[in-house]
Amino acid sequence: xxxxxxxxCYHEHVxxxxxxNVFLVIYKGVMGVLTGCxxxxxxxxxxxxxxxxxxxxxxxxKISEKPPDADHHYGHGKIQFLSSSIVGLILxxxxxxxxxxxxxxxxxxxYAEPDPIALLGAAVSVLMNEFLFRYQSCVGxxxxxxxxxxxxxxxxxxxxSSMAVLVGIGLATFGLPIADPLAxxxxxxxxxxxxxxxxxxxxxxxxxxxxxxxxxxxxHGVVSKVPGIQGVSYMRGRTMGDKLHVEVDVLxxxxxxxxxxxxxxxxxxxxxxxxxxxxxxxxxxxxxVEVAEG
Numbered sequence: 001x002x003x004x005x006x007x008x009c010y011h012e013h014v015x016x017x018x019x020x021n022v023f024l025v026i027y028k029g030v031m032g033v034l035t036g037c038x039x040x041x042x043x044x045x046x047x048x049x050x051x052x053x054x055x056x057x058x059x060x061x062k063i064s065e066k067p068p069d070a071d072h073h074y075g076h077g078k079i080q081f082l083s084s085s086i087v088g089l090i091l092x093x094x095x096x097x098x099x100x101x102x103x104x105x106x107x108x109x110x111y112a113e114p115d116p117i118a119l120l121g122a123a124v125s126v127l128m129n130e131f132l133f134r135y136q137s138c139v140g141x142x143x144x145x146x147x148x149x150x151x152x153x154x155x156x157x158x159x160x161s162s163m164a165v166l167v168g169i170g171l172a173t174f175g176l177p178i179a180d181p182l183a184x185x186x187x188x189x190x191x192x193x194x195x196x197x198x199x200x201x202x203x204x205x206x207x208x209x210x211x212x213x214x215x216x217x218x219x220h221g222v223v224s225k226v227p228g229i230q231g232v233s234y235m236r237g238r239t240m241g242d243k244l245h246v247e248v249d250v251l252x253x254x255x256x257x258x259x260x261x262x263x264x265x266x267x268x269x270x271x272x273x274x275x276x277x278x279x280x281x282x283x284x285x286x287x288x289v290e291v292a293e294g
Contacts, residue, residue, distance in 0.1 A: 009139040010148070014058045020132050023053035023109025024125055031121035037172075040118050042098045042184045043125060043158070043165050046191060050154050053087040057151045062148070078113060080211040081202045084150035085154060088198030091157060094190030103185035116173045125162035129155045144243070150198050156196040161187035174252035190270045191226070215276075219246060222271050228264045246272075254288035261286050 032040035065217030112280040131219035133156040142146035168183020216235060223232055230251040250268070252261060265284050273279050 007180045008097035009135075010143045010145070013136050013148065014054055014061065015152070017054040017132060017155065018051065018058070020128055020155075021047050021054055024128065025051060025256050028121050028125055032120055035118035035121070037115070037117035037118040037121075037165075037180060040121050040165055042101065042170070042187060043122065043161050043237060045098065046094055046158055046161050049090045050158050053090055053151055053154045056083050056086050057088075057147050060147045061086055061145070065140070070216075076206045080145060083147040085199050085202035087147075087150045087154055088159035088200075088202060089197045091154060091191050091195030093195075095188045095190075097188075097193065097194060097245060098160065098184055099188035102181045103187060105181040106178065107184075115167065116130070116169075118169045119166060119173070122162045122166035122169055126159050126166060133159060141151065146202065148238075150202075150237075153198060155192055157191050160190045164190065189289065218276055219248065219272060222275050223248060223250060223268060226264065226268050226271060228256070228260070229268070230289055233285075242278070244278050245280070245281040247283045247285070248272075249287055250284040256286075256288065 025044055028040050028044035028047060031037070032044055059077045063079045095231060133152050136148055136152035136155060139145075140152050153226040164183045168179045168181075168186070168195055171179035171183075216237065219237070220232060221228060223235075230253065233249035234250045235246070237244055239245075247267075250264075252264060256264075266288065268284055269282060272282055
């Protein structure tokens with residue numbers, strides 16, 4: 001993490017997200033009804049889905065911080081992937097709901113020119129959600145949390161949808177009323193796409209997908225600098241929520257004494273834990289090899 005403050009943000013960000021979404025649900029819903037803007041009402045529904053997603057994220061982070069126990073030897077970190085998938089399904093369902101309503105409106109011709117004041121509702125939503133996305137994505141990256149990143153993209157999807165609403169309302173107020181439901185259709189596609197992406201990423205996490213090459217290279221770089229290590233037999237790892245679980249089998253001289261091996265393991269553990277971000281569980285094994293003299 002770049003700053004000590006990053007861990008505090010880990011616990012605080014979700015409350016900002018909840019407050020933001022409560023405000024936007026009420027604000028956009030009221031503005032949509034008063035101005036007769038279908039796209040803004042659809043966007044308010046999207047914000048209500050965001051609110052549910054934020055609450056789910058809050059609970060998942062609470063659970064993921066529980067230490068390992070008799071039934072969960074590797075901790076509770078995977079709950080974050082489950083949370084991410086639920087957020088994705090909420091977005092996908094919301095996108096389909098918005099799409100059906102908008103298509104029905106276009107086919108039936110039941111659309112009208114919204115009041116220009118609806119532009120204000122969409123503009124406020126764009127600004128607030130984009131700010132929250134940037135804040136939460138920073139928190140998610142620095143804490144390596146899939147649940148927080150999912151919530152961040154949830155807010156980015158709301159910013160995108162509000163931008164589409166903004167364009168649609170603008171065109172509708174200039175004599176093209178069909179632009180309002182067409183904007184809602186655009187919103188639904190963006191929302192559904194983000195939802196699908198989140199679900200697929202969560203499935204990868206739940207299936208114990210291997211760590212990325214950059215993370216493995218970082219660990220290998222630390223291993224190669226430790227005195228007494230002749231090489232690496234194998235190295236593998238997976239993500240458990242916001243923590244990395246890594247296994248490393250290193251090669252050492254077969255003439256090494258037991259206490260010398262213990263010293264190498266302790267030194268390697270200290271260096272990996274201090275130099276590699278988001279380390280959780282670390283297992284180190286020694287394999288003796290014959291070392292050529294000279």
